[in-house]
Amino acid sequence: MEQIDIAIIGAGPAGLTAALYASRARASTVVFERGIPGGQIVTTDRVENYPGFPNGVSGAELGDLMTKQAEEFGAIIRTFADVVAIEPADLDFVVRTGDGDEFLAKAVILATGAVPRKLGVPGEAEYTGRGVSWCATCDGALYRDKTVCVIGGGDAAVEEALFLTKFAKKVHLVHRRDELRATKCIQEKCFANEKVEMQWSRVPTEIRGDGSRVTGVLLKSTKGEPDALLELDGVFIFTGIHPASELIGPLTELDEAGYVRIDHDGRTSWPGLYAAGDVTDSELKQVITAAAKGASAAFEALRYIDSRVCSI
Known part of the structure; x- marks a missing residue:
């Protein structure tokens, strides 16, 4: 079983920013993404309100730049890696993927985002992908x-x-x-x-x-x-989204809508477990707010790991 400092589940703006901050602090960091990096922004034609791009930027390009920046500092981003379980192991966490790989992480940041809400009307499922x-x-x-x-x-x-x-x-x-x-x-x-x-x-x-x-x-x-x-x-x-919080539902508190409850620094009710981005409740669901939450969660995860070392 590979031992790492921080496991980040999800490679959207929150997860990639968390990976950037964690890896830049020399923590061994692995990001698990069930699809391709970038999250929901890769499906956005144009992002016009992210600082630093006065003429706007395509969502795909912004996601690619975030990915490269995190990798530049040493973060490992595993694409098409579907995490199926996060289990406590003393003070650590075992992260298991659908391929059978296991990682022992000192801290976990959940940045799985949210998924589109379905209408639930006749014909929707039948014609998905066919119109x-x-x-x-x-x-x-x-x-x-x-x-x-x-x-x-x-x-x-x-x-x-x-x-x-x-x-x-x-x-x-x-x-x-x-x-x-x-x-x-x-x-x-x-x-x-x-x-x-x-x-x-x-x-x-x-x-x-x-x-x-x-x-x-x-x-x-x-x-x-x-x-x-x-x-x-x-x-x-495009009728809204709901949080992809199923992975850690048994471990920590969720609100009535299924969003992960966190404090202002991204801490959940379980020590060493953090959440950031659209999987947490926020009135303003923007790329910049997701990135900010990812940075806060990474900073707190690093502090948590350091506190464990100091207490030995």
Whole structure:
């Protein structure tokens, strides 16, 4: 079993920043990422509010730069490494992957982020990957000169709707209310785009298809108006996220929504176990806040390891 100082689960902005701070302090650091590094930002076409990039930066490029910077200081980033268990072992933790690898870590930082919330309507599961998507950046180019809809009303939904206008001939933006939750500047861009058509006060109740591809979505009015059937080729869902906290749920406290409870420095209720980023509750879910939480968690993990050495 390989012994390391800090195991970081998740390679989004929080995990990569934690890896940067930990490895720069000469702690042996391994980051476990079930997919590719970068987290949710790699699916974002453009990040315009991260300091240091006055002209914006693509999410994929920002994720790549964060990864390279952490690796530059010695962090080991294991991609496609799915952690299936974190188990206490005296003062340490055993981290097990789906491939059967085991690591003994002095501290663990959970930075698994959050995953997109599903609609739970008929047709959603059946047509996932065949017209139903949660990533416009990944799949938008497949809908050139076609009609799609975006479900949601926050920043992510509106930004992705705007991105889809680069390819689709029409983008229906479906929102359950009669006003968007997105920030004002993003709304203004949306309303100025002739390709975007608003579907106010409606919710999807069924995604329809021909057995192989999506052909439409049935919308119910929240104000008692008749149902509407939109004929289209793709459905993109951006209705929120829920925390990926299952790994440490048995070890520490979660709130009612499943977010990991932490103090202001990222400590959980279990000594040596920390959390950062979107797996913790925060009103402002931004790249910069996730990175800041990752830095705090790494700093506290390093202090914890040092305190153990001093107490021997």
